[in-house]
Amino acid sequence: MASADVNKGWYKRNEIAITPWLFLLPAMIFFAVYVIIPIGQSFWISLHQWDGLGEKTWVGTANYERLLGWGDQNIDRKFSVSFWNNLKWLVLYLLAIPAGLMISLFLNQTVTGIRFYKSMFFFPFVISQVVVGLVFSWFYLPREGLLNAVLGVFGAGPVNILGDPSLATYGIIAAGLWPQTAYCMILYLTGLNAVDPEQVEAARLDGAKGHKMLWYVILPQLKPATFIAFVVTIIGALRSFDLISVMTNGGPFGSTRVLSFYMFEESLSEFGFRMGFGAAIAVVLFFIMLGFITYFLYSMYRDEKGAH
Amino acid sequence: MFPTPLAKTSRSWQISYQVLLPIMLIIWLLPLIAVANFSIKPESDFVNGNYWGIPSSFEAFNNYGKVFFESNMPRYLWNSLFITIPTVIGAVALSCMAGFALGVYKFKGNLMIFFIFIAGNFVPFQILMVPVRDLTVSMNLYDTKTGLVLFHIAFQTGFCTLFMRNFIRALPFPLIEAARVEGIAEWKIFLYVVLPLMKPALAALAVLIFTFIWNDYFWAVVLTQGPDAQPVTAGITEFNSQFRAAYHLMSAGSIVAALPPVAMFFLMQKHFIAGLTLGAVK
Numbered sequence: 001m002a003s004a005d006v007n008k009g010w011y012k013r014n015e016i017a018i019t020p021w022l023f024l025l026p027a028m029i030f031f032a033v034y035v036i037i038p039i040g041q042s043f044w045i046s047l048h049q050w051d052g053l054g055e056k057t058w059v060g061t062a063n064y065e066r067l068l069g070w071g072d073q074n075i076d077r078k079f080s081v082s083f084w085n086n087l088k089w090l091v092l093y094l095l096a097i098p099a100g101l102m103i104s105l106f107l108n109q110t111v112t113g114i115r116f117y118k119s120m121f122f123f124p125f126v127i128s129q130v131v132v133g134l135v136f137s138w139f140y141l142p143r144e145g146l147l148n149a150v151l152g153v154f155g156a157g158p159v160n161i162l163g164d165p166s167l168a169t170y171g172i173i174a175a176g177l178w179p180q181t182a183y184c185m186i187l188y189l190t191g192l193n194a195v196d197p198e199q200v201e202a203a204r205l206d207g208a209k210g211h212k213m214l215w216y217v218i219l220p221q222l223k224p225a226t227f228i229a230f231v232v233t234i235i236g237a238l239r240s241f242d243l244i245s246v247m248t249n250g251g252p253f254g255s256t257r258v259l260s261f262y263m264f265e266e267s268l269s270e271f272g273f274r275m276g277f278g279a280a281i282a283v284v285l286f287f288i289m290l291g292f293i294t295y296f297l298y299s300m301y302r303d304e305k306g307a308h
Numbered sequence: 309m310f311p312t313p314l315a316k317t318s319r320s321w322q323i324s325y326q327v328l329l330p331i332m333l334i335i336w337l338l339p340l341i342a343v344a345n346f347s348i349k350p351e352s353d354f355v356n357g358n359y360w361g362i363p364s365s366f367e368a369f370n371n372y373g374k375v376f377f378e379s380n381m382p383r384y385l386w387n388s389l390f391i392t393i394p395t396v397i398g399a400v401a402l403s404c405m406a407g408f409a410l411g412v413y414k415f416k417g418n419l420m421i422f423f424i425f426i427a428g429n430f431v432p433f434q435i436l437m438v439p440v441r442d443l444t445v446s447m448n449l450y451d452t453k454t455g456l457v458l459f460h461i462a463f464q465t466g467f468c469t470l471f472m473r474n475f476i477r478a479l480p481f482p483l484i485e486a487a488r489v490e491g492i493a494e495w496k497i498f499l500y501v502v503l504p505l506m507k508p509a510l511a512a513l514a515v516l517i518f519t520f521i522w523n524d525y526f527w528a529v530v531l532t533q534g535p536d537a538q539p540v541t542a543g544i545t546e547f548n549s550q551f552r553a554a555y556h557l558m559s560a561g562s563i564v565a566a567l568p569p570v571a572m573f574f575l576m577q578k579h580f581i582a583g584l585t586l587g588a589v590k
Binding site (some may be wrong): 015016017019021023024026027028030031033034035036037038039041042045052058096101106108109110111117119120121122123124126127130131134136138139143144145146149167178183185186187188190191192193194195197200210213214218224225228235238239241244245246248259260263264266267268275278281282283285286289292293297300301303 | 565
């Protein structure tokens with residue numbers, strides 16, 4: 001009894017110091033077990049040859065050497081295709097930001113029914129990427145698809161976008177841009193809502209109009225929205241997997257692979273369970289992402305410090 | 309307001325705007341309209357080459373009926389529901405507590421832990437894939453809904469904690485101090501002072517996580533494999549191989565699979581957008 005009292009007293013005295021840790025504990029345990037520790041394990045696995053079931057065999061940096069073509073080997077061909085496709089995704093996906101801005105400027109009016117239009121323009125984002133992928137692969141169908149029907153009206157010949165190795169990746173990126181643009185649009189609509197009307201009026205009195213007004217008065221105020229749009233678009237581009245898996249499954253002739261897809265294919269597909277090699281691809285992807293993550297966190301850290 | 313409000317522009321632009329609006333919308337949604345059109349057509353239309361024209365007869369009941377009564381679709385939908393709902397509850401509960409700890413208390417490592425949560429949330433899935441699959445297999449949870457739920461809770465906690473912490477930061481702190489002066493225990497402050505104020509954040513997070521998890525495909529493929537546990541995003545591929553080249557059925561199936569988050573969005577629009585655009589305005 002006495003010891004319980006002492007315990008209680010001790011807890012009471014240190015309540016402010018202990019409570020946050022008690023509240024953090026469940027989230028931290030979950031996050032450590034499923035996110036933090038696996039990152040380290042993937043590094044470890046990438047130094048082995050492993051089929052996922054038997055014993056791991058230590059191979060040092062052999063997986064990386066094969067992948068990046070160190071020494072007398074050539075760079076892994078599938079890896080370089082995937083890497084360049086990742087770059088295409090990164091660059092072209094960023095088009096979602098100006099496109100989203102343009103649509104949001106178009107929709108930032110107060111006419112009857114505009115709320116309906118805003119939500120209809122946004123709702124591609126809510127649909128799963130799997131369904132977006134299916135919808136677009138039917139849209140692109142060489143005979144049955146609506147795209148070729150529309151092209152036919154303008155006299156352009158039928159194209160088989162997903163069957164052409166030089167076009168397929170762009171076709172998938174276009175499908176991905178659809179929901180991503182919707183996302184950026186909603187970010188900018190919210191941002192435009194908060195633009196200071198007095199500043200706009202003042203700029204108008206000074207004769208600012210059109211794109212000048214947009215560039216010098218509106219865009220600086222939209223900076224937080226642009227930052228988030230940038231973060232989610234970069235992450236989205238590097239996460240691209242669902243669309244590729246559904247629309248082309250990496251083909252034709254492996255031309256639409258990206259690193260995330262290639263990794264999955266090596267580790268968990270009918271071609272066999274090469275977990276070590278797969279993990280090495282994942283580590284490379286992780287380091288590409290880490291560059292961006294560091295930049296994002298640095299920006300957030302600056303804001304955090306500025307707020308106090 | 310920018311651009312110039314319509315009321316202050318020329319009459320001709322006002323009229324063109326009203327005309328342009330629906331046209332733009334139709335162009336924007338064209339791929340989806342085409343699929344919706346597919347899903348109400350009879351099979352004969354596809355044989356006769358009437359792919360994108362007006363359906364020769366209205367077969368919605370027939371096509372959607374087949375989806376619900378002659379395929380595994382209802383099972384997949386059910387699985388999705390039983391994966392999504394527990395994840396929403398779990399992730400929101402964990403992150404409420406973590407967000408409270410990080411938002412209210414000053415202690416060494418606070419910002420550090422917060423940034424680990426954010427960073428983890430940006431990590432590519434592939435770096436987690438092999439170890440998480442391994443862990444799930446070793447816990448005998450491979451191809452179960454529980455295995456998927458546990459992972460989703462853990463991963464979503466990163467984003468949710470970011471969200472909750474920033475929301476709690478914006479609450480009036482004197483309220484908490486006043487409660488402390490009254491001698492109220494810390495956990496009671498959480499339960500009776502902070503939690504009631506967090507209702508909008510809870511609603512926003514719940515709809516967002518519902519949508520994210522419902523739409524997850526990658527982890528469904530990695531951690532499950534059959535109609536016993538697979539959610540609808542993964543099940544749709546099996547459905548499509550069952551009805552290969554039967555576009556009227558495949559499109560009906562896709563629309564059914566996409567519908568729950570869409571319904572969620574239209575019902576909870578305000579919360580959904582508030583959640584998604586958090587931080588877009590300073």
